[in-house]
Amino acid sequence: MSEKLMVKGTEAIGESAIRAGCRHYFGYPITPQSELTEYMARRLPKIGGVFLQAESEVAVVNMLYGVSCVGKRVMTSTSSPGFSLMQEGISYMACAELPAVFVNVMRGGPGLGDIQPAQGDYFQATKGGGHGDYRMIVLAPSTLQEAVDLTYISFDIAEKYRNPVLILADGMIGQMMEPVEFPEFVDVEKLKEPDWILNGADGRDPRRITSFDIDPHNLEKIILHLMEKYRKAEENEKRWEDFMVDDAEYLFVAYGTMARILKTVVKLARKEGIKVGLIRPITLWPFPYERIEEMAERVGFILAVEMSTGQMVEDVRLAVKGKTEVLFYGRPGGVIPSPFEVLEVLKKYVKKVRV
Amino acid sequence: MKNAEKLKTVVFLKRPESLTDKEFTYCPGCHHGIVHRLVAEVIDELKIRERTILVAPVGCSVFAYEFFNVDGTVAPHGRAPAVATGMKRARPDLVVFTYQGDGDLAAIGTSEIIHAANRGERITVIFINNAVYGMTGGQMAPTTLIGMKTTTSPYGRDEKRDGYPIHIPEMLKEFKGVAFLARTTVSDPVEVIRTKNAIKKAFLAQINDLGLGLVEVLSACPTGWGMDPVEATRWVKEVFSKEYKTGVFVDKVK
Amino acid sequence: MKTTVKGRGYIEIDQQRCKGCGLCINVCPHELIKFSTKFNSKGYHPAEFDDPEGLCPPCGFCYRVCPDTAITVFRIVG
CATH class of the missing domain: 3.40.50.970 (Thiamin diphosphate (ThDP)-binding fold, Pyr/PP domains)
Known part of the structure; x- marks a missing residue:
C-alpha cells in the first residue's frame, strides 16, 4: 500500500x-x-x-x-x-x-x-x-x-x-x-x-x-x-518527537496542531539566529517527562505553547523540576496562534534572557 | 421427613439451574428474589443459559450477576439498555437481558430505555417497580405514589412539587419496536405464574427476533415501605396495583 | 408425618437460606408452615414445615412466593 x-x-x-x-x-x-x-x-x-x-x-x-x-x-x-x-x-x-x-x-x-x-x-x-x-x-x-x-x-x-x-x-x-x-x-x-x-x-x-x-x-x-x-x-508507551533539539539553546514543547505550527516557528527563528528546538509529546499520557527533563538541563528556557490557557504546561513544569524556566504562551477559545505571533513571543523571551 | 424418605418421591419444584448457590442479599420478603427465580426458571425452560448475558443495574440488584448462573456485567446507573444494545448488535446470537429498578429505568435511565424500545432492540428488560430507591435508603422514586411518605418525601409525595407517578408501559406501548410489554405483580401464587409467563414472552420477543420485550413487576420493598413482608405484599395487591394497572400492553409473540 | 400421606407431597425448607419473611406461611392453603422457634445463623426464625396429618397437596404456592428459593417441593409417587 x-x-x-x-x-x-x-x-x-x-x-x-x-x-x-x-x-x-x-x-x-x-x-x-x-x-x-x-x-x-x-x-x-x-x-x-x-x-x-x-x-x-x-x-x-x-x-x-x-x-x-x-x-x-x-x-x-x-x-x-x-x-x-x-x-x-x-x-x-x-x-x-x-x-x-x-x-x-x-x-x-x-x-x-x-x-x-x-x-x-x-x-x-x-x-x-x-x-x-x-x-x-x-x-x-x-x-x-x-x-x-x-x-x-x-x-x-x-x-x-x-x-x-x-x-x-x-x-x-x-x-x-x-x-x-x-x-x-x-x-x-x-x-x-x-x-x-x-x-x-x-x-x-x-x-x-x-x-x-x-x-x-x-x-x-x-x-x-x-x-x-x-x-x-x-x-x-511513551512517544514523542524531537525536532531540531540537538543544538537547541531554547526549547518549545507543544502537541498536535500547535506543534505543527511551531515547526515553522523553529525554522523562522533559526533564520534569525535563535537556536530553538521542539519536543512534541505524542502520548500525552503517559507523558514523556524524562525526555523533557533531559532537555531542561541544556536549554535557557522552555516555552510551552498551547491552544488553551495552559494545561500541558503543568506537566512540563513537573518534568523540568525547576531545572530551567518554564514559560507559557497560548490562545484559547478556538483562536490558533500564528507562527509570527509565536516567533515574536519567543524573541521577547530570548531578549530578556540575553540581557 | 423420616417417613417420607421411605416413600418414592420426585422433585416437583426446586431452585432453577440458572441461579447460583449464592444466597440473595435482599431483605426478608423483598420481591427481587421471586423475580430472580422466575427469570432463572424461564432461562432454564428456554434452554438458553449457555448463551445468555445479564446486564445488572445500579441499585439493590447491583449484585444480580452474582446470583445468576450466566455471564454478566453491571452497567452505570440507568444505562443497561445501552450496554445491552452494544452487546446484542455485536453478537446477535446471544440472549441479552437487563434487570433494572424504577430509579434506574424510570428516572436516570429514561432516555436509554425509550430509545432502545424505539429502535426495537432485541433485548429483554425486567423492570422492578417498588416505588422507592431501595439501595440508598427508601427515597422517593418517579414511581412513588401521591401522598406516599419516603425519606425524601417525608410529608408525602406532592404532585405540585414532585409530579405524578410515571407509567412506563403506558408510555412505551406506542413504540413500534416493542414486541412484548406487560405489567404484573408477584403478590400471590397465581400472579407469580402470570409474571413468569410474561417474562417468558419477553424473552421470546428477543429470541424470535420480534423486538424489545419488557415486563414491569410491581414489587414489595418491605424495608423501604416500613411494613412487614406479608403486609407489603398485600399493599402491592390492594393499593399499589390500583395506580399501576396490571395487564399485557403489547404482545406480538402470541 | 404418617406413612399414609393423604396429600401426596411434602416440602423442604432450607433453614439457612430462609429469612423468615413469612410469605409462604401466609399462602399455604392448609396452614402447614410455621415459624421455627430456633434461630438460623443469620438470626432469623426460619419457616418450618409442620404437616403431622400428611396434608400437603403439594400445590407449590409456598415455593412460588418464596423470595429466597429456600423451598423444594416433592411429590410422592407410587
Whole structure:
C-alpha cells in the first residue's frame, strides 16, 4: 500500500480504524467531527460492520461498553462537549478493564464554546475526566498520516492494557486534507478473541465484568492492579518527537496542531539566529517527562505553547523540576496562534534572557 | 421427613439451574428474589443459559450477576439498555437481558430505555417497580405514589412539587419496536405464574427476533415501605396495583 | 408425618437460606408452615414445615412466593 490518497482528517481516522479491524462504531453528531460519524455510516454496512447513531453520547459510551464486553473492536468519535458526556462510561470501562478507542476532535470550550480547533481538553483527557483512580492512554497526532498510524495501533494498545485509549485531535486535524498512506487491512476473522469476554457460560463458570466491589479491600486490589498496568504503560508507551533539539539553546514543547505550527516557528527563528528546538509529546499520557527533563538541563528556557490557557504546561513544569524556566504562551477559545505571533513571543523571551 | 424418605418421591419444584448457590442479599420478603427465580426458571425452560448475558443495574440488584448462573456485567446507573444494545448488535446470537429498578429505568435511565424500545432492540428488560430507591435508603422514586411518605418525601409525595407517578408501559406501548410489554405483580401464587409467563414472552420477543420485550413487576420493598413482608405484599395487591394497572400492553409473540 | 400421606407431597425448607419473611406461611392453603422457634445463623426464625396429618397437596404456592428459593417441593409417587 504505497499509494497516497488525499483525504480529510476525520475520514482518515475512520478508514484507519476499519483497516485495524474495527467493525463497530457508535456515534452522535457533533461539530467538528460529524464527517467521521458519516464516514462510518457509509462504510461499515458495506463491509458487514455495525454502525449505530445513538440517542446521546451517554448512550454511545455504554454501547461501547457492551461491545467491548463481548470482545469486539469498537470505537466512537466526538468533540469536546460530547466527550464530557462520555466520562462516566469511560471511568466504568477503565475499572472494568474494557478496551475501546475514543476520538475527541477538540473544539473551543468550556461549555458550548465554539466549533474552532482548540486544546482545552488536555486536563480532562490526561488527568481522568471521570471519577476515581484511572488513566486513559492518550495519543495526539499532528499530521493526518500520524492520525492514521496512531488510530491503527490504538486498538492493539487498548487490548494490550485492557483500557480505553483516546485519540486526542483538534478541529484542525479533523478538518484538513492531506495525502496519506493507509496500512493493510487486518483480517477480522483472524483477530483472537480474548479469554475474559462475555460470550455465554457454555461449559465453563459464568464470567463477570464489573467496576464494582463493595469490599474496600477488594476494590483497593482492583485499583492497585490498574496502577500496575499504568506503570507498565508508562514504561513502554511513551512517544514523542524531537525536532531540531540537538543544538537547541531554547526549547518549545507543544502537541498536535500547535506543534505543527511551531515547526515553522523553529525554522523562522533559526533564520534569525535563535537556536530553538521542539519536543512534541505524542502520548500525552503517559507523558514523556524524562525526555523533557533531559532537555531542561541544556536549554535557557522552555516555552510551552498551547491552544488553551495552559494545561500541558503543568506537566512540563513537573518534568523540568525547576531545572530551567518554564514559560507559557497560548490562545484559547478556538483562536490558533500564528507562527509570527509565536516567533515574536519567543524573541521577547530570548531578549530578556540575553540581557 | 423420616417417613417420607421411605416413600418414592420426585422433585416437583426446586431452585432453577440458572441461579447460583449464592444466597440473595435482599431483605426478608423483598420481591427481587421471586423475580430472580422466575427469570432463572424461564432461562432454564428456554434452554438458553449457555448463551445468555445479564446486564445488572445500579441499585439493590447491583449484585444480580452474582446470583445468576450466566455471564454478566453491571452497567452505570440507568444505562443497561445501552450496554445491552452494544452487546446484542455485536453478537446477535446471544440472549441479552437487563434487570433494572424504577430509579434506574424510570428516572436516570429514561432516555436509554425509550430509545432502545424505539429502535426495537432485541433485548429483554425486567423492570422492578417498588416505588422507592431501595439501595440508598427508601427515597422517593418517579414511581412513588401521591401522598406516599419516603425519606425524601417525608410529608408525602406532592404532585405540585414532585409530579405524578410515571407509567412506563403506558408510555412505551406506542413504540413500534416493542414486541412484548406487560405489567404484573408477584403478590400471590397465581400472579407469580402470570409474571413468569410474561417474562417468558419477553424473552421470546428477543429470541424470535420480534423486538424489545419488557415486563414491569410491581414489587414489595418491605424495608423501604416500613411494613412487614406479608403486609407489603398485600399493599402491592390492594393499593399499589390500583395506580399501576396490571395487564399485557403489547404482545406480538402470541 | 404418617406413612399414609393423604396429600401426596411434602416440602423442604432450607433453614439457612430462609429469612423468615413469612410469605409462604401466609399462602399455604392448609396452614402447614410455621415459624421455627430456633434461630438460623443469620438470626432469623426460619419457616418450618409442620404437616403431622400428611396434608400437603403439594400445590407449590409456598415455593412460588418464596423470595429466597429456600423451598423444594416433592411429590410422592407410587
